[in-house]
Amino acid sequence: xxxxxxxxxxxxxxxxxxxxxxxxxxxxxxxxxxxxxxxxxxxxxxxxxxxxxxxxxxxxxxxxxxxxxxxxxxxxxxxxxxxxxxxxxxxxxxxxxxxxxx
Numbered sequence: 001x002x003x004x005x006x007x008x009x010x011x012x013x014x015x016x017x018x019x020x021x022x023x024x025x026x027x028x029x030x031x032x033x034x035x036x037x038x039x040x041x042x043x044x045x046x047x048x049x050x051x052x053x054x055x056x057x058x059x060x061x062x063x064x065x066x067x068x069x070x071x072x073x074x075x076x077x078x079x080x081x082x083x084x085x086x087x088x089x090x091x092x093x094x095x096x097x098x099x100x101x102x
Contacts, residue, residue: 016094020095024100025098028080042073051071067089068089071084084102
């Protein structure tokens with residue numbers, strides 16, 4: 001019998017820890033039918049989104065040497081234009097937040 005759960009093509013690049021979101025992100029997701037898993041998956045697999053090359057390199061360095069990991073995704077047609085996903089340096093937590101909440 002085959003396993004009904006599709007296994008990912010590759011392993012996550014790092015541990016996410018506890019995954020949490022701010023109230024602003026929660027409200028935005030509910031109001032606009034967005035699924036946070038799509039952004040979490042991109043973040044966890046190293047697709048950093050819409051960030052500068054220096055920030056992407058800092059993420060790659062953090063994978064090798066430890067450090068905070070930061071992704072940003074542009075939100076088209078939303079009241080907020082960007083979504084941030086930040087994993088703490090100790091990998092204890094990953095937080096979804098809006099730049100306006102920082």
